[in-house]
Amino acid sequence: MGEIKLKDKVCIVTGATSGMGKAIARAFYEEGGKLVLSGRNEKRGQTLEEELPGSVFVPGDVGNVDDNKKLVDKALSSFGRLDVLSLNAGMLGLGSVVDLPISEWKKTLDVNLSSIFYISKYAIPQLKKDRGGTILINSSIAAFKSFPNHPAYCASKAATLALMRQMAVEYAPEIRVNALCPGPVDTPLIWDSAKAFEDPKTAVENAANTTLLKRLGTPDDVAKLALFLVSEDASWITGTAMTIDGGILNT
Numbered sequence: 001m002g003e004i005k006l007k008d009k010v011c012i013v014t015g016a017t018s019g020m021g022k023a024i025a026r027a028f029y030e031e032g033g034k035l036v037l038s039g040r041n042e043k044r045g046q047t048l049e050e051e052l053p054g055s056v057f058v059p060g061d062v063g064n065v066d067d068n069k070k071l072v073d074k075a076l077s078s079f080g081r082l083d084v085l086s087l088n089a090g091m092l093g094l095g096s097v098v099d100l101p102i103s104e105w106k107k108t109l110d111v112n113l114s115s116i117f118y119i120s121k122y123a124i125p126q127l128k129k130d131r132g133g134t135i136l137i138n139s140s141i142a143a144f145k146s147f148p149n150h151p152a153y154c155a156s157k158a159a160t161l162a163l164m165r166q167m168a169v170e171y172a173p174e175i176r177v178n179a180l181c182p183g184p185v186d187t188p189l190i191w192d193s194a195k196a197f198e199d200p201k202t203a204v205e206n207a208a209n210t211t212l213l214k215r216l217g218t219p220d221d222v223a224k225l226a227l228f229l230v231s232e233d234a235s236w237i238t239g240t241a242m243t244i245d246g247g248i249l250n251t
């Protein structure tokens with residue numbers, strides 16, 4: 001048997017109520033992580049606490065500054081330290097530049113980008129105190145590639161990479177900061193995004209077929225990479241945006 005990769009590591013996982021965040025929470029749990037989990041949906045949060053006993057769910061909106069502070073406070077009050085941030089909460093904010101309401105643009109930037117600044121602001125002093133730790137941002141291939149009716153999504157995801165690199169430089173060598181850039185992954189979000197395309201009925205299937213590997217990614221595909229990047233196995237990796245996309249960026 002191999003070593004337990006996150007034994008007693010205290011991990012905050014946002015977007016844990018669905019999709020990739022949920023798979024990541026499960027993967028961290030199976031490797032000994034102590035989890036503080038976040039999302040707005042309290043019912044799904046309760047189910048998570050039952051599925052991953054000992055984990056703590058903190059309901060909240062990552063677009064609110066105080067809800068981010070609460071997550072860090074809860075990690076300390078429940079487990080006494082903080083080691084890992086896995087930041088997955090995200091929204092699409094669909095609509096062309098002309099059509100997208102300004103309020104929706106602002107909300108999308110808050111949820112996808114500012115939330116990372118907010119939680120890092122409170123978490124970094126604690127990560128430093130606990131002698132290191134790591135931040136992993138769930139960005140997207142939308143940081144590199146345009147999608148129709150996704151202006152706020154593409155802009156916010158690209159900006160997360162600039163923030164990731166800046167923090168990697170500023171807080172090295174104690175704290176490693178990296179990003180995942182998934183391609184099309186089978187979660188509720190990708191099915192919602194289909195309506196932004198010319199032919200919504202075939203958009204997801206087209207995305208799967210356009211990958212070199214001819215399928216959508218699964219949340220577990222991404223969770224395996226997330227586990228690697230936050231574990232000691234990746235102790236020489238920082239400031240990196242790692243694509244996991246079935247090869248779609250090469251098509």
Ligand SMILES: NC(=O)c1ccc[n+]([C@@H]2O[C@H](COP(=O)([O-])OP(=O)(O)OC[C@H]3O[C@@H](n4cnc5c(N)ncnc54)[C@H](OP(=O)(O)O)[C@@H]3O)[C@@H](O)[C@H]2O)c1
Pocket residue numbers: 014015016017018019020021038039040041042044060061062063087088089090091111138139140141181182183184185186187188189190
């Ligand atoms: N699926 C893809 O193809 C794909 C590709 C590249 C990148 N991504 C990124 O991967 C991340 C996870 O998405 P997913 O595909 O796994 O989608 P998902 O299944 O829809 O999950 C999204 C998660 O974000 C949470 N969330 C959304 N808005 C929130 C808010 N304002 N405050 C707190 N939590 C919020 C949701 O929880 P509640 O509803 O409980 O609040 C949910 O847990 C996102 O950042 C997304 O942009 C997805």
